Amino acid sequence: MPELPEVETVVRGLRPVLTGKTITAVRVGPKALRFPWPESFADRLTGRRVQALSRRAKSVVIALDDDQVWLAHLGMTGRFVAEAAGGVHQPGAFYDASPRQPGHDHLSLDLSGGGRLIYNDVRRFGYMKLMAAADLEAAFATLGAEPLDPALTPEALYDLCHRKTMAIKPVIMDQRLLVGVGNIYASEALFLARIDPSRSAQSMSLADWRVLLAAIQQVLSQAIAAGGSTLRDYAQIDGQRGGYQAHFQVYDRAGEPCPHCQTPIQKRTQTGRSTFYCATCQT
Ligand SMILES: [Zn+2]
Incomplete structure (x- = not known):
């Protein structure tokens, strides 16, 4: 199961792939992840520009240009795979040891510049949420301190x-x-x-x-x-x-x-x- 360092590695790998890019098309697979997909997920992501990526606990936090935040949790086997316009590259965004399983791509985003981001999850314990940026703090209210936060004493x-x-x-x-x-x-x-x-x-x-x-x-x-x-x-x-x-x-x-x-x-x-x-x- 991905732990904090693995999720931080995913965030660092995705940052250059996504930051500043506009999501030009979104395809959501027919199967739900751990929870159903957020309502109108594809419509609400399409046309949005990614402003920043960060991590809170084990969630990937993707800030969009309309004050929405897309949260991705990788569950047990979730991984993002980025395909550049010129071929496949893997921005440290793998966790699971097995090769990406065919038939388990549940989300695919086309990005401005020709890249593509795929979410693959064999066991489907991962999940996605979409919320107003203002609601983020409340969503994490039960979580303790970040151990790497310099303010933690x-x-x-x-x-x-x-x-x-x-x-x-x-x-x-x-x-x-x-x-x-x-x-x-x-x-x-x-x-x-x-x-x-x-x-x-x-x-x-x-x-x-x-x-x-x-x-x-x-x-x-x-x-x-x-x-x-x-x-x-x-x-x-x-x-x-x-x-x-x-x-x-x-x-x-x-x-x-x-x-x-x-x-x-x-x-x-x-x-x-x-x-x-x-x-x-x-x-
Ligand atoms: Zn000893």
């Missing part, structure tokens, strides 16, 4: 969490607190911060939060930096995994030696999800 996280008795790992994965810290990144960040994933959130000092927030930001930034190339390779290596896993220090490495101390990495289940950690380094 360790003090803010400490204040929100210092009475929580839950373990720190599910706390940092709670999207109402912090968006985009998925299961892989939670294990990796806690390892980097040398914090035991089972420690209660209320045991975290402000100094601990400083270390942990920096670790979360480092892990996500590295994944985004690797995203452009590894996600492209990802589609070529094998059916399940790509170069991405080369970055993992502990995730999915149970029994392998800790990179710091050689103690075998342990695996434990927390709130139904696998956690990987070093019992020696993480306290």
